Amino acid sequence: MDAQDFNIVFVGAGNVATHLASACARKGCRIVQVYSRTEASAQTLAHGLGCPYTTDLSEVSPEADLYVVSVKDSALEEVVEALSRYGNPDALYVHTAGSMPMEVWRGKVSRCGVFYPMQSFSKQRAVDFSEVPFFVEADSQDGVSRLKKLAGLLGSKVYEASSEQRKYLHIAAVFASNFTNHMYAVCEHLLAAQGLPFGSMLPLIDETARKVHELSPVEAQTGPARRNDRNVIDRHLDMLKGEPELALIYDLLSQDIHAYESKKQQ
Amino acid sequence: MDAQDFNIVFVGAGNVATHLASACARKGCRIVQVYSRTEASAQTLAHGLGCPYTTDLSEVSPEADLYVVSVKDSALEEVVEALSRYGNPDALYVHTAGSMPMEVWRGKVSRCGVFYPMQSFSKQRAVDFSEVPFFVEADSQDGVSRLKKLAGLLGSKVYEASSEQRKYLHIAAVFASNFTNHMYAVCEHLLAAQGLPFGSMLPLIDETARKVHELSPVEAQTGPARRNDRNVIDRHLDMLKGEPELALIYDLLSQDIHAYESKKQQ
Numbered sequence: 001m002d003a004q005d006f007n008i009v010f011v012g013a014g015n016v017a018t019h020l021a022s023a024c025a026r027k028g029c030r031i032v033q034v035y036s037r038t039e040a041s042a043q044t045l046a047h048g049l050g051c052p053y054t055t056d057l058s059e060v061s062p063e064a065d066l067y068v069v070s071v072k073d074s075a076l077e078e079v080v081e082a083l084s085r086y087g088n089p090d091a092l093y094v095h096t097a098g099s100m101p102m103e104v105w106r107g108k109v110s111r112c113g114v115f116y117p118m119q120s121f122s123k124q125r126a127v128d129f130s131e132v133p134f135f136v137e138a139d140s141q142d143g144v145s146r147l148k149k150l151a152g153l154l155g156s157k158v159y160e161a162s163s164e165q166r167k168y169l170h171i172a173a174v175f176a177s178n179f180t181n182h183m184y185a186v187c188e189h190l191l192a193a194q195g196l197p198f199g200s201m202l203p204l205i206d207e208t209a210r211k212v213h214e215l216s217p218v219e220a221q222t223g224p225a226r227r228n229d230r231n232v233i234d235r236h237l238d239m240l241k242g243e244p245e246l247a248l249i250y251d252l253l254s255q256d257i258h259a260y261e262s263k264k265q266q
Numbered sequence: 267m268d269a270q271d272f273n274i275v276f277v278g279a280g281n282v283a284t285h286l287a288s289a290c291a292r293k294g295c296r297i298v299q300v301y302s303r304t305e306a307s308a309q310t311l312a313h314g315l316g317c318p319y320t321t322d323l324s325e326v327s328p329e330a331d332l333y334v335v336s337v338k339d340s341a342l343e344e345v346v347e348a349l350s351r352y353g354n355p356d357a358l359y360v361h362t363a364g365s366m367p368m369e370v371w372r373g374k375v376s377r378c379g380v381f382y383p384m385q386s387f388s389k390q391r392a393v394d395f396s397e398v399p400f401f402v403e404a405d406s407q408d409g410v411s412r413l414k415k416l417a418g419l420l421g422s423k424v425y426e427a428s429s430e431q432r433k434y435l436h437i438a439a440v441f442a443s444n445f446t447n448h449m450y451a452v453c454e455h456l457l458a459a460q461g462l463p464f465g466s467m468l469p470l471i472d473e474t475a476r477k478v479h480e481l482s483p484v485e486a487q488t489g490p491a492r493r494n495d496r497n498v499i500d501r502h503l504d505m506l507k508g509e510p511e512l513a514l515i516y517d518l519l520s521q522d523i524h525a526y527e528s529k530k531q532q
Contacts, residue, residue, distance in 0.1 A: 015488065072493065072495060073490075073495060073497045073498050074495065074496075074497050099490075099498045099501060099502070118466070118467075118469075118470055119469065119470055119473060120470060120473055120474055120477065120486075120488045120489070121488060122477065122481065122485070122486055122488060124480075124481060124485070125477060125480065125481065125486075131469045131472075131473065132469060133466050133469060133470075157466075157469075159466065161462075164460075165460050165461075165462060167501075167505065168456055168457065168459070168460040168462065168505075169457070169460075169462060169466075170498075170502075171456060171502045171505060171506070171516075172452075172453040172456040172457050172462075172467065173453075173467065173470055174489055174490065174491075174502065174516075175449045175450075175452045175453045175456070175516075176449060176450060176453040176467045176470055176471050176474070177470050177471070177473075177474045177488070177489065178487065178488065178489035178490075178491055178492070178519075178523065179449045179516075179519045179523075180446045180449045180450070180471070180474050181474055181477075181478070181483055181486055181487050181488075182483070182487065182491075182519055182522060182523050182526070183441045183442060183445045183446045183449065184441075184442060184446070184478050184483035184486075185482075185483035185484050185487065185523075185526055186438075186441045186522075187438040187439075187441045187442040187483075188482060188483050188484070189526075190434055190437060190438040190441070191434065191435070191438050193434070194430075194431050194434040194435075195431075196427075196431060196434065196435060196438075198478075198482070198483075200384070200399050200423075200425065200435075201384075201438065201439065201442045202478070202479060203384075203385065203397045203398060203399060203423075204384055204385055204386060204399075204439055204442055204443050205442050205443070205446070205475050205478065206397070206475055207385060207386055207397065207443075208386055208442070208443045208446050208447055208475075209471050209472055209474075209475040211386065211388065211391060211447075212447070212450050212464075212468070212471065213468060214390075214391065215388065215390060215391065216451075216454060216464070217447055217448070217450035217451035217453075217454050217464075218451050218454070219388070219390070220386075220388055220391075220447055220450075221444065221447050221448065221451065222281065222386045222387060222388060222443070222444060222447075223386070223440055223443065223444035224365075224440065224444075225440075225444055225448075226444070227338065229338060229339060229340065231339050231340050232339050232365045232436075235365060235433075236365070236436075236437045236440065239433065239434070239437060240437070245518070245521070245522055245525070246522075248518060249515075249518055249519065249522065250437075250440075250441075250445075252511070252514060252515055252518065253445045253448055253515065255511070256448065256452075256511055256512075256515065257444065257445075257448050257451075259511070260448070260451055260455075
């Protein structure tokens with residue numbers, strides 16, 4: 001099965017759909033059509049890919065053999081319903097949502113699966129798919145093979161994961177990426193108030209990420225919370241008095257770090 | 267001023283002292299002596315450096331021209347007191363603590379300063395000091411010059427920062443490093459319960475760190491909290507019910523991400 005054997009409709013034009021569709025097109029897959037309910041988004045993506053677009057689910061093309069759905073979880077049900085009516089009944093249908101089960105397709109389409117790329121996609125930033133692990137699931141062995149083939153074309157590492165496992169992968173990814181990034185955002189906010197450049201933190205941020213390639217995160221931990229250094233912790237809490245939500249986050253995370261440290265020592 | 271013009275006593279044998287003393291020795295500084303109240307630590311470090319050690323502050327060598335103190339903040343006052351009695355009265359005295367003011371030295375020694383390396387040090391892991399920013403402060407221009415010279419020998423970027431600025435650097439570093447690392451630890455904990463390898467998260471962790479070299483953290487944010495996707499957030503909170511402290515952390519961080527996002531859009 002080669003790239004040109006994939007005839008794909010992309011449903012959605014957000015960060016995931018944009019990066020995934022562009023990568024599939026670059027690898028030689030045929031992009032049959034894109035759908036977004038927002039005309040500007042649909043148009044921009046379709047223009048970049050050189051394919052038609054629609055903003056009306058009833059006009060989705062029945063010519064594809066693979067439908068890839070990347071929409072807000074809350075919109076997924078409506079999209080599934082529409083595709084079951086207007087899409088190609090023999091095609092494979094997948095969504096890319098970490099947190100949604102494959103079950104959303106059951107009884108609606110005859111062949112279904114999930115194609116979950118575990119990465120943090122931003123529109124402004126190119127994605128190197130050779131670095132993106134894909135977690136795939138399908139309701140048939142043939143479906144699994146096709147999804148593995150597609151991930152392989154993108155140059156990615158590919159794992160099989162059940163819907164149950166994927167739920168935990170997704171919540172783990174929220175901690176490892178969204179919450180981690182928020183720690184960077186708080187850091188920038190604190191430095192900006194003192195006229196200090198966020199850039200001076202990048203070596204520390206990089207080293208913190210590099211370390212866990214060699215050590216487990218619990219072994220890699222340092223700082224006042226790990227040592228339970230109450231002098232430092234109390235001074236920091238005092239400094240954050242003016243921003244009670246930050247003080248609360250600081251306090252909770254310090255307690256939790258200390259709890260992990262105590263567990264380790266048992 | 268060359269490396270051999272630095273004659274240094276290191277007080278402390280923890281992660282910071284160990285890495286810093288070893289790097290200074292490699293660059294050709296003369297390590298006069300190390301002190302730790304724990305004999306095994308003092309011995310190990312002194313053996314590595316090929317220098318004498320003591321576990322008794324009253325026997326600290328008066329032969330140094332620079333005393334570098336890296337001890338728990340709670341131990342600093344006692345060390346300062348002892349050094350003021352037994353150290354060389356003409357030497358420069360510095361500590362390496364991000365969260366302690368230079369003032370701890372005032373009235374105790376005639377020349378003082380702070381030499382704060384902003385990095386997360388683990389004993390098990392080599393440190394590339396060319397990647398470590400140093401924030402220095404001294405009570406004289408000559409002191410600042412000497413500390414800048416020493417940081418320069420180590421190959422580091424060096425900034426001047428007041429005690430007030432350094433307090434905020436330190437708390438910002440706690441968020442960017444310790445709290446970030448704890449997000450990794452929670453991630454590992456959640457995956458382990460599902461038999462999933464932490465290693466599959468490393469591409470996501472790396473990309474999350476790389477992104478903020480190009481985008482500000484607030485711009486780089488993605489995920490359910492940024493989109494305020496209540497379906498996903500509520501499902502995740504439900505999954506964390508069995509670990510109420512994790513559910514609380516998830517909830518607070520999601521709210522805070524949403525608050526930053528709302529502020530940005532104003």
